[in-house]
Amino acid sequence: MVVAYTKKRDGTLEELGRTETLKLNDQEFLGEGSCVLSEIVTKQGQSLTLDLHNRNGNKGLKNLGKLTVHAEETVASRNAIEVIFRCSHLDNKDLFSKSDPFLRISRIVENGGSVPICKTEVVDNNLNPIWRPLCLTMQQYVSKDNPLVIECFDFNTSGNHVLIGKLQKSVADLEKLHKQKTGASFILPSSAQHGHEKVLKGQLFVDQFCEKQLYSFIDYVSSGFEFNFMVAVDFTASNGNPRTPDSLHYIDPSGRFNAYQQAIMEVGEVIQFYDSDRRFPAWGFGGRTNDGTVSHCFNLNGSASGIEVEGVQGIMAAYASALNHVALAGPTLFGQVINNAAEIAGQSLSYNSCKYFVLLIITDGVLTDLQETKDALVRASDLPLSILIVGVGGADFKQMEILDADNGCRLESSTGRVATRDIVQFVPMREVRAGGQTSVVQALLEELPGQFLTYMRSRDIKPGAVNIAQTSASHATI
Template sequence: MALILILSVSPFRWRTIVSSKTLSRPLQLKKGKPAGKGTITITAEEIKDNRAIVLEMEAKNLDKKVVKNNLNPTWKKFTVPLQTFCCSDLERPLKVDCSDYDSDGSHDLIGSFITKVSELQKTAHGSPVQFDCIHPEKQKKKKSYKNSGVVSVKSCKMEAQYSFLDYVMGGCQINFTVGIDFTGSNGDPRSPNSLHYMSPDGLNQYLSALWSVGQVVQDYDTDKLFPAFGFGAKLPPDYQAAHHEFALNFNPTSPYCQGIQGIIEAYRSVLPQLRLSGPTNFSPIISHVGSIAASSMQSNTASQYFVLLILTDGEITDFDQTRDAIVRASRLPMSIIIVGVGPADFKAMELLDGDDGVLRSTVGETVARDIVQFVPYRQFKDAPQTALAQSVLAEVPNQLVSYFKMRGLEPPKPKAAPTS
């Protein structure tokens, strides 16, 4: 019998494990139902070697088996953590197999060779390192056999590879901003059919989504002061034009709320004073947070990163302007999370999420990196609160690392504790 362990832990939950070093929990078949007497123990161990090996390889005159009829393939550059590649031992023997790939898994061996990282590093002197690709069966059968092709290592470099935790534990601050949709399509907040209607327990979909995501993100912001904005509503006292970026606490010079609870209190206080209107414009709030993120780049350090959470009920009115704002933001230390509440069709949101293709601006400029994550709340309405948080925050750690890697910025060095 094979025992398979699938361990799924949100990067935003690793802090709990890292701080306690060892964490034990009883095994459960379902929530609240223990699976016998078994327990699972997770131990956190610091990996001190954060080096990765970056390789560029090609081959010539391979046997006639190669995909796409190319006997002289050039493979894409790839990166592997050094600990995974050779247990950080530069003299450790490595066997390299070159095979003809078959989609059904029956790959055909072309040939093999033995090397070690210290040999691969000889490419640093300017010329490729070459290896005869040997098929053992052919070598036995033919005395005149030389090889089944030659594999060349064009480039072998070492580079530091940092993780999300490296940046956060080094002191990188995650600045959390919230934008809430108050457009008329949400329905009159006094009606039970409205998405802004408060149930007897004082909650609605907006607050439930905010609480699920915010209680996790807030642990990474030391001052717990979060800017919170609304959009798509007419404001007192004149209730004239709709506002597309107003402070939830009605204080434009200091839109900060103390923790997630502070945002919830501001929301409950402002909701009865608003007149829901429209249209649904995202670009103003994205550009606002983007301007703050851009100003943080002046320090040229990996000390600040910005996460914008947008809670909305429907389609975007300013789709083209929003595309342009996202493309600009992709070059900034910033991620955008969009949670769709209610039963609406969110096709436009899925287009903004770059998982299924490359987002382009109205003039054809592509995003520098994927920074948008969209999740419909209805998929998690009856799930534990942590499920929504894990889903919407799943991509943020890699987005943060990809930005600082793009800028060539290492994690901040933790400050030494003051001495008496």
């Protein structure tokens, strides 16, 4: 029999499943192996063969055999519906302007509670909004007859969104609304002021409903699409003197990782398997380099021209070396690093549409260039790029939550341009550590596949495009 485990944040193992329901204590141990999921899905045929070894991790002289692990996606992750929602005559919840409505859709679960599965963007100052097409996979809604709760809120920047109205419909009901071209009335739940539910004038319409088969994340990866990893490290003075143990940059002689090293290793060890050459651009920002100037984007390896290092260990070595010749300074500016990453992602479009870029920014401080960073992110939202931000230390990271845009309102530039999609995921390390079993890498990478798929689908890039691009490149070389 085979038992599969996942390693939790504290290093202990949690069972995921087993091939037979037998007592482990009664069975003879034959060997064990370990890998990360990205190793499997990036292999030809999504199969990986592991050498089995003893529990102490040593293979020794005895051959304990091999185990082949195969990964495949469920059909539910491919089947989807695309809908366009519209509302009319919504109640106005704002005093000096009209409501800024958005929809949140939740699935009702067995215990009677509900789990949010998606939400629309915010439409500003509009009581008759039409939202962009929304895609729901069967994995999210489970079945066409499963009840969904659709809530309409008035967006508030404080996060205290005001409920305009709600209703309950299944996917089958939504399809019927579309075919019959009728609307469904929102209700306002009973409260202390109203002892019963109130049927509202506002209605929900389904202007478009179509079923489709989606290309999955594994479809793209298995056909040759790659993730190119980049990293940027905060060298501002607020990190503390690297030579003192209380510094966030302190390199412990015992080998215990500081927060920066932990973030680099955890994220890099997963993403590296999606990158064939494993050469990663690595920068620092906010430090005073050898020429005496403060740089907000310098090469971590100290080279004047070469920005890349070899593998995750190359990043770790360049980071440790930089601490010896770069003086911590400030302020904390993201704009230049994001622009450099965006330039690399943009250049790739001219010769290869089969790469997607991931920039990891690790920082301890409060941004000084918030608007410039917003402008850079809005421009980058059109590119094959996602940005992961890890907050270390005890600073106030409210600004990072604004950049994350998980509140349903997309970033807006200083010129009024709105981001085409959300490309940022922010995780404060202290909260992840205090919050239970979720690791930093799990929290950081949670949204990455969705951001990748949103980009590919919005540009109608299909998995087969990688083979076409590679063939064209080969012919051009010849």
